[in-house]
Amino acid sequence: MTNRQRWILVLAALAAFMTALDTLVVTTALSTIRVDLGASVEQLEWTVNAYNLSFAVLLMTAAALGDRFGRRRLFAAGIGLFVVASAACALAPSVGALIAARAVQGAGAAAVTTLALALVSTAFPPTKRGAALGIFFAVNGIAVAGGPLVGGALTQGLDWEWIFWLNVPIGIALIPLVLARIPESRGPDRHLDLAGLALVSAGVLGLVWGLVRANAAGWDSAEVLGTLLGGAALIAAFVAYELHARAPMLPMRFFRSRAFSAGNAAIFLTVGSLFCAVFFMAQFLQAGLGYGPLDAGLRLLPWTATLFFVAPLAGKLVDRFGERPFLVAGPLLQAAGMGWIALVADAGTGYSQMVPPLIVAGVGVSMSFPAAQNSVVGAVPPEAIGKAAGTNSTMRELGGVLGIALGVAAFAAAGSYASPGAFTDGFVAAMGVTTGLSVLAAACGLALPNRAALHEPAPVVS
Template identity: 35%
Template sequence: MTAPAHALRFSSGAGRGALLAAVLASGMVFLDSTVVNVALPRLGAELDATVAGLQWTVNGYALTLAAFVLLGGALGDRFGRRRVFLVGVAWFGVASVACGLAQDTGALVAARFFQGAGGALLTPGSLAVLQASFHPDDRGRAIGAWSGLSGVSAALGPFLGGWLIDTLSWRWIFFINVPVAVGVVLAALRWVPESRDSDASRTGGKRFDVAGALLGALGLAGVTYALVDAPARGLASAPVLVAALVGLLAAVGFALLERRRGDAAMLPVGLFTGRIFPVLNVFTVAVYAALGGFTFFLAVHLQNAVGWSALKTGLATVPMTVLLLLGSARAGALSAKIGPRVPLTAGPVVAAVGLLLLRPVEAGASYWVDVLPGVTLFGLGLTLVVAPLTASVLAAVPDRFAGVASGFNNAASRAGGLLAVAALPLLVGLSGTGYAQRAELTAAYREALGWCAGLLLAGAATAALLVRRPPGEGVASQT
């Protein structure tokens, strides 16, 4: 593997500065993927939202993030990863202010759509700049540190959000992004070197697959709208059926278009010629669907059914923070030594056991007896997965496609969470203002966690059966 010019070393000041910028930026995006869940009961009451309103508050952000994160990676590869990264950070900060100022559900959802688009520009860049800028000998360590610290930001989000919600207002979970965004811009301008795909001119120059991006977004939007709107309108209603059909046709059109465009496509089909890359992304969808569904239901259930405050609800996930902080780098090193199959199989199984332990939680539950064991096991399972999965996805493609590969894997993870939040309330029969009714919410919560545990076990089976590393070869050879 050839080192890039002026490659950063992990122990250097510039290397630590670049890592800081990447971690703060991705942490800001991950934070808003989790912290909003804690705020849902409070903002739902203040804005008089239904279950569908809460779903769109989460999914409006996840939809544009998942739909355009691949385009964000491609833009970075061609125009410059640092440049697109900085645009995304500024965009995200402005959108966060709009979220905090929203006066009704419609305005909040619209701002969340806008915020997700900014996240789609900065998310792939936060990882791609590390892959492209660090010396090959230090990339594994840098990615492991990024995975662990970014995961900590995601897990810390509910705690920080709970404190802000109880002390100030749910609006401050968005306003807090502004100083973080300013810090990221300053750090990136000083320490992150510019990088781009040197073969961009050969693969289409600066012409972009806009049609592919729009078809991908339309596919996700159609399916999501159908799932969210089905409880109110009925599965057989015309709007639901039309939305589902449009989504499916757009998804098929996206696949056909990308195949026809070849190397000029936003998603080059050559990435899927190897077995490991598509398998890892199927695994990603399953695991992150479970994570998205679990975090959506847990935050609402602990507050509206168990009776905890927003701060106590956030504190419930602290063991996940500690485990991700202490264990992600070790999990990445273990995967590099023995291959990704074992951690990617064991992690989801451990996490599924944690969810099953959390199912009986109800009013009067003890944190130490009823919640801590399940959250700890779930966090341990997640720790085994995050760093090995990230490193394996990037190693499975050539370096020049780092942004596209990162973008697609992020899209897969966001799409998994998006579809879970859209589908689970329908599957468990939760609609209208049912999230405010203790008995109805408790029954839905228990059934939803059963579905999430099943998704995790499906991911474990996928890894056990299909993830392989040939003897004497690294994961990177499977391209």
């Protein structure tokens, strides 16, 4: 690793760590926020959904703006926006102000996340990119593992505002280092595809809004059907427009590459499975087995900490053996672990029975992330890596929203919060959803090309 590559990897990973940690620490503070700000359950839900909506909608926009105006510049601006919004969250006098600040926070996180991946992917050649991405996702693994612990400790030891104040010194320290140590890079396009940006942003907004509201408003409600169908129509219009655009923000020829298409589909389903599991696992430890928030976070470490240990090794092996073995075996291991948990879950289950399947599932998802990302960015020309990273980030976020929506629907159909036993019934159904999504992800992994053809860029069409 050169000194320049080392700085890019460290700074991008730390910035992405900050946004990932913030997503998870909020979940353990929701009960305290509800009491302090007098929030209703619906308002509490929107403290999470406002972040997710702006984050998902703006991922591809951030990638396009980075290609046009400079990835380093927009990356630093995203960190700055995230820091300002974090301070606004901590100072929010009401739940409405908190929701608004969370939406702005999501916009900053979108720029940070997608451009961090683009910066790391462009800094390393294909032969070393998998190892670099493995380290990148390992640092994110620390956020996944430590998020519930940090959130519980800060909320109990200080106050919920400190989960947001934590971001401020980290971001302030990162911005000057980013500007000094990361060289500027851009994509090949000199024109901003405003029509494409508008279509894809509105389309993703419709899809995410419909999925977020589906279980509360009803899957067959006019609001949900209208937004889902409208979002799908706008995405179709975006595809049609991009096919003929002079400078498309996402060239449709990329999807002719099996590595690009299958990699995106696999990570969409893998993250859907993971988010569904994350959403319910901590709740099961509390509502089903009776642990407190901090105790639940500690007991998730055998699962979440595997990303830190396994992802770097998996990234190196991906460079040597190719992505397909890891994008098949990884989701299958996650499916095995979650299916195992569904079989042993009971209101009287001992925690020790859950440790082996948690480790198996954690190893599986840790193998999947660097393989999928490497497959996608390796399938396009170097100058198009920003667009590929933006597409991959969007697919991950959409997969997460879909996974939670499907899991909640399965939970509501089979169980409830009325008692530990009733919760466990719903939890088992949700674990069935996460298992099925993982199996589908492995099927997509099988569609990847062999090692020799994997990193052939998508054909250029004149």
